[in-house]
Amino acid sequence: MLNSKYKIILASNSPRRRELLAGIDVDFEVRVIPDIDESYPPSLPVDQVAGFISQKKADAYLPTLHDDELVITADTVVIVGQEVLGKPADEEEARTMLHKLSGKTHQVTTGVCLVTRHHRESFSVTTDVTFKTLSDDEIDYYIRTYRPFDKAGAYGIQEWIGYIGVTSLHGSYFNVMGLPVQRIYEALNKC
Numbered sequence: 210m211l212n213s214k215y216k217i218i219l220a221s222n223s224p225r226r227r228e229l230l231a232g233i234d235v236d237f238e239v240r241v242i243p244d245i246d247e248s249y250p251p252s253l254p255v256d257q258v259a260g261f262i263s264q265k266k267a268d269a270y271l272p273t274l275h276d277d278e279l280v281i282t283a284d285t286v287v288i289v290g291q292e293v294l295g296k297p298a299d300e301e302e303a304r305t306m307l308h309k310l311s312g313k314t315h316q317v318t319t320g321v322c323l324v325t326r327h328h329r330e331s332f333s334v335t336t337d338v339t340f341k342t343l344s345d346d347e348i349d350y351y352i353r354t355y356r357p358f359d360k361a362g363a364y365g366i367q368e369w370i371g372y373i374g375v376t377s378l379h380g381s382y383f384n385v386m387g388l389p390v391q392r393i394y395e396a397l398n399k400c
């Protein structure tokens with residue numbers, strides 16, 4: 210359906226991002242993303258963090274890019290108040306993160322970077338997600354069963370905790386899962 214003059218490359222190790230991009234019926238190839246330093250300046254506004262990291266991921270690819278290639282990178286963070294939550298290091302941190310999200314509305318921002326040798330487009334998309342008050346038992350059960358250490362904010366909306374815990378959502382659901390595919394479709398159509 211989508212015909213780009215570029216060979217599209219998704220630079221991501223995430224199987225979820227692969228599935229999400231496949232959902233817009235575009236031909237693409239997946240390349241592994243090298244380990245990059247995901248740190249960011251402490252003074253950076255919280256809503257710019259995901260965009261900043263997605264650009265770092267894209268920068269890692271630039272030197273190897275051919276003229277006919279377009280690379281897509283992304284980064285997802287959870288923002289609660291003024292705090293940015295990435296992936297939890299262990300059970301303890303996952304528990305702390307889920308307690309912070311319990312009974313509140315938070316933001317999930319995914320930064321996306323589309324890069325060719327001659328052009329760069331980047332944008333961030335934010336979704337508001339509200340959780341009911343989660344009990345200690347629910348939090349412990351979720352962490353024990355689903356091991357959410359590869360997920361920003363220690364949860365996957367597409368997993369049990371999203372089913373039983375999310376009371377409302379404003380914006381793109383797919384953005385929470387890791388890729389704002391509607392916006393990416395629009396951007397690729399213009400390339």
Ligand SMILES: Cc1cn([C@H]2C[C@H](O)[C@@H](COP(=O)(O)OP(=O)(O)OP(=O)(O)O)O2)c(=O)[nH]c1=O
Binds near residue numbers: 221287317385
């Ligand atoms: C909040 C939330 C995050 N996530 C995932 C999306 C991202 O894959 C992950 C955040 O980590 P990221 O660092 O954005 O990405 P990644 O390391 O998984 O993949 P990449 O190789 O592209 O850098 O959390 C969900 O799957 N569901 C959710 O509800």
